[in-house]
Amino acid sequence: MRIAAPIEIGPLDTNTQQAVRDLAAAAEAHDGVAPLSEQPLLHLGTDAEWLTHVVAHSKFGSTIGYVQIDRSGETASAELVIHPDHRRNGHGRVLLRTAERDATLPSRSGEPGQHGKHLRVWAHGDLESARGFARAAGLSPVRELLFLTRPLDAAASSDAADSPRLPEAPAGYRLRTFRPGADDDAWLRVNARAFATHPEQGRMTLDDLRARQGEPWFDPEGFFLLVPDAGPDAGPETAPENNPDPAAFQWTKTEPGQPDDARDGEIYALGVDPDHQGKGLGRLMTDVGLAHLTRTGAARAVLYVEGDNAPALATYERAGFTRAAVHVQYARP
Template identity: 65%
Template sequence: MSTSPVLSFDPLDAPTQDAVRALAAAAAAQDGVAPLSEQPLLRLGTDADWLTHVVARGEDDAVVGYLQVDRGGDDASAELVVHPHRRRQGVGSVLLRTAERDARLPMFSGAPGQRGKPLRVWAHGDLPAARAFAAARGYEVARELLVLARPLGPDDAARDVPDLPGLALRTFRPGADDEAWVRLNARAFADHPEQGRLTVEDLHDRQREPWFDAEGFFLVVPSDDVTAGPLGFLWTKVEPGQDGSRDGEVYAVGVSPDAQGRGLGRALTAVGLRHLARVGCDRAVLYVDGDNAAALATYAGAGFERAAVDVQYAQTAGA
């Protein structure tokens, strides 16, 4: 018979970070979908007053659950994972209640703006067990993040670079373009709860990942001054070590508000598909909010179809 988990709230040392990654891998192998998104995994070593780490340990001190609460946005956003062998034993409920308390009154920060935030909780893959867990605790879907996909073939690899009158296409230069890209990204995603908050440090975290390749990171700049600040970008991501068919991700596409209405989103998407096909990917995937009608129309026109969905839950009124 399992006992209640022991919770710790300290910043994660390197062995504990590795244990959380192993926990996430075990859950992914069981469920067929990663339980934590990229950003929480990149922030396992982050110690900040707007971020809470909670580790749940079992009788043998093994990590059986993990929770991360990000209070840096308008809402508090949480992601949690429980080891497959410890599910339906109350670990998830303990972690969720901890997230609810942390959103209302942060455990380690009394900074202005850190209190009383609504809580939203991600569930990747929209699995039946997660839906039942959320419904039983008074949560309903507040946001959908769609996973779209389309096959890649020789025609994609052979496509021409779209004509961009007055504009030029070049690849990202690490070190030289970092701050300009962060400024552009913040403007392009000013209303996005996660993407628009990325910092230079967040960019550097991704540059250190094994998948980062500047040759798959494209910027659109004025053709009369290719050193000028970018007006749009497309970033691709290809995870190494894939067996069999290879997926490539259209990781992010952004256009400055000053350059919208010129077809840059469609043109950049075509550039990304060509690049992914040329580096040997068989399928392109991307993530887009379910209520982003303009982006959905662009991607539908490029042949993308819905493949999966991640959902974010919020408590119902009065719950």
């Protein structure tokens, strides 16, 4: 007889946060794809009204399952993982039902982050086991996030003479790197405009940005802003009136600890302000990111893009990217 594990709902203490990370690592080693994306891992220590943590324990007390429900957007989003040794015993169904109840309970206050929302559940890698689980639960695909890759000439970074130069900014613009603290608010504004319809990226807050600045991979030298050029008589760049919001940005990410001959560098976020679109700035900032990642010795460039973002897909296809994997969100009709 299958007996679902007991569950615990509430904030995670430090030990449980580590247990969830260990659980995710075990699932990734088994499946070949990480079951939890960056945002839920950053939120393991977050205790907020719009976020719910649910942990499943074995009869011996070990952490064998976890689901996080984020209700901060128009729809609720969940990411779920079960330990490989404890699958097909009903634990996933229990966590899914718990997540659905948490998301869809009638909202009392009507404030953002409350309940009463349709739930979407991520399946990273869209493995056959995940598709079968979704079908059995009556869930259908509603969104695709594509993982694209292209090789880089890592050898070029070892020779300064052959190291690729960053593309020059077009007339009327300057290219510079991000200044933590000084550029935070301006970047958040243009990010919100560039990703106004994106369910996650466009909702990034100052706390989200600061959390990423605290990660070991963060490097402002790999975070580029294309800003309108106010001209030589504009005065000091540090003056707010002489520091307009960026027209476009390119944020790269390289996780530390990768093998030198097989390092991935990510085009982490690329955006163009709607007021500056139609000028080829997306292609320019893609080239900026690729040149920077090559200079740092990355062997492969990677990125994530929405499956229905035709303009971005066309830009990345022209830059030599090809599809390597897909992540899917499932929901009830």
